[in-house]
Amino acid sequence: MGTDDVRARSRWVLLAVSLIAWAVGATAVFQLSLVLPALRATTGMSLALGGALVGVANGGLTVAMLGWGLFADRFGERCAMACGLTLCALFLCVAAATDGVAALFAVFALVGMTASSVYAPSGQAVVRRFPVRQRALALGLTQTATPLSSAVAAAIVPGIAARHGLAAVWLGMAGLCLLAAVLVVLFGGQPRVDATPADAVSVESGKASWRRIYGACAVLILPQSALLTFSVSYLVDDRGWLPVQAGWLLGGALLLTVLTRPLVGHLADRLGAPMGLMRIFAFGNAVVLALVVIGAMTGTWLGTVMVLFACVSTVTGYGLASTAVAGFAARARLGRALGVQHTLQSLVTTLGPVVLSAVIGRAGYASAFAVIAIAPLAGGVLLPVTVERTGQSRQQCSSTSVDGASARMAWWTRRR
Numbered sequence: 113m114g115t116d117d118v119r120a121r122s123r124w125v126l127l128a129v130s131l132i133a134w135a136v137g138a139t140a141v142f143q144l145s146l147v148l149p150a151l152r153a154t155t156g157m158s159l160a161l162g163g164a165l166v167g168v169a170n171g172g173l174t175v176a177m178l179g180w181g182l183f184a185d186r187f188g189e190r191c192a193m194a195c196g197l198t199l200c201a202l203f204l205c206v207a208a209a210t211d212g213v214a215a216l217f218a219v220f221a222l223v224g225m226t227a228s229s230v231y232a233p234s235g236q237a238v239v240r241r242f243p244v245r246q247r248a249l250a251l252g253l254t255q256t257a258t259p260l261s262s263a264v265a266a267a268i269v270p271g272i273a274a275r276h277g278l279a280a281v282w283l284g285m286a287g288l289c290l291l292a293a294v295l296v297v298l299f300g301g302q303p304r305v306d307a308t309p310a311d312a313v314s315v316e317s318g319k320a321s322w323r324r325i326y327g328a329c330a331v332l333i334l335p336q337s338a339l340l341t342f343s344v345s346y347l348v349d350d351r352g353w354l355p356v357q358a359g360w361l362l363g364g365a366l367l368l369t370v371l372t373r374p375l376v377g378h379l380a381d382r383l384g385a386p387m388g389l390m391r392i393f394a395f396g397n398a399v400v401l402a403l404v405v406i407g408a409m410t411g412t413w414l415g416t417v418m419v420l421f422a423c424v425s426t427v428t429g430y431g432l433a434s435t436a437v438a439g440f441a442a443r444a445r446l447g448r449a450l451g452v453q454h455t456l457q458s459l460v461t462t463l464g465p466v467v468l469s470a471v472i473g474r475a476g477y478a479s480a481f482a483v484i485a486i487a488p489l490a491g492g493v494l495l496p497v498t499v500e501r502t503g504q505s506r507q508q509c510s511s512t513s514v515d516g517a518s519a520r521m522a523w524w525t526r527r528r
Contacts, residue, residue, distance in 0.1 A: 123241045123250070129300045130234035131254050133193045135261035136292040137230030140200055140223055140285055141169045142262055143269050145341045145465075147281060149348060149355050150273040155213050159345065163469030166341060167462045168217050172224020173231075174458035181232035181451030189237040190300035194293045196229020201289035208279040208286070228458070232450045237300075239438045239446060248386055248435040252377025255434070256370045259427050262340060263366035270344070270359040321496045325387075325440060329433045330456040332390070332491035335397060336426040337461040338468055338484045343419055346477050350408065351416055361416075365423040372428040377435065386432040386439065387495045393429025394492030400425050401485035408478035426488075433457075436495075 144151075148162045157165075184192040203222045210219055234254060242250040273281050340362075347358035376393075380386040400422045407415025437453045438446065471480045 134257035137227040140227040163465040167466040169220040169224040170462035173228040176225040177455040178451035184233035185447040189233040192233040197293035200226035201286040204286035208282040248377035248380040252374040259366040259369035263363040267363035328494035334487040369427040394488040397488040
């Protein structure tokens with residue numbers, strides 16, 4: 113077997129390990145949204161307070177996200193993910209033995225801080241090992257960890273919480289964190305591919321374009337995080353569903369994105385236009401969310417169907433965010449760029465449930481969905497797709513000098 117074959121195989125092994133680590137870390141925080149009905153019944157907390165607990169856990173993600181990225185730059189992605197997942201398992205065990213509401217807030221803040229070790233380091237590992245022509249596909253496959261783990265958790269966790277209690281959920285999650293940490297230690301040290309000129313290309317876009325990219329990434333995460341947080345509660349409270357039934361519906365919707373996210377990434381690789389596709393999905397999601405508002409206001413089946421569709425479309429379209437950021441970042445600054453992106457996203461994910469839960473408590477789910485619908489419109493406008501046209505053309509022209517192949521220009525560049 114040649115060196116290139118060994119390197120190609122090592123990339124996919126690393127991708128699989130990163131996917132598992134990402135899935136476990138994401139579920140450690142996302143599970144709180146799924147057990148909100150059981151948590152409210154057990155502790156007597158209101159929906160607003162439950163949303164605040166979800167926000168605190170995501171706040172832990174926000175505080176530590178950039179730090180874990182810098183840690184991975186210095187000590188390696190394997191060390192960052194293994195240490196973070198091990199600590200996360202420890203704090204989940206503490207949560208299982210905790211009864212007080214105030215103590216739960218403190219513990220899940222620490223759970224969020226340690227679970228964040230899987231985000232920037234795993235994406236950084238994949239970007240540094242895959243060439244530009246496969247990067248969107250590779251990141252799309254890695255990011256299926258979020259919908260895949262969310263789908264499985266949505267189908268299983270509410271039932272476990274109802275039958276066996278919250279402690280069983282949190283101890284089981286701790287065991288998964290330890291298992292993922294072991295896999296990272298054993299298989300997460302695959303060698304990096306050599307840097308190529310194509311990998312080193314960075315778009316000289318200036319501070320204004322960077323602000324627009326980061327702003328768009330932050331705004332566009334709101335519909336996805338809000339739907340994942342409140343879809344189960346909406347179906348239970350407004351539509352009269354059982355928690356298990358609502359969990360299965362959300363799980364089925366998210367399972368679809370396991371297929372759609374890599375397909376969109378592959379399309380972005382072929383077209384050389386991740387931000388262009390992000391804009392298309394952003395404007396399309398605004399229409400979908402408007403239909404969700406209509407369904408929620410009228411109390412008809414339209415709300416249920418469109419919530420299902422919105423969960424698919426918002427998760428699918430947002431998968432290109434890290435690809436867009438990686439295309440703009442120089443190789444030496446990749447960890448910092450991804451860290452800033454994830455930090456801003458986590459900030460929105462932290463504040464979003466708190467604000468939206470208050471809106472739901474005062475004005476109902478329809479008003480909250482109306483607020484969410486504004487986000488994709490704003491994000492689509494912010495995306496600097498004009499700068500991407502020049503940047504993608506430079507990257508792919510550089511790739512031609514390396515591979516000796518004909519340049520595959522950005523889709524709209526070819527149309528010109």
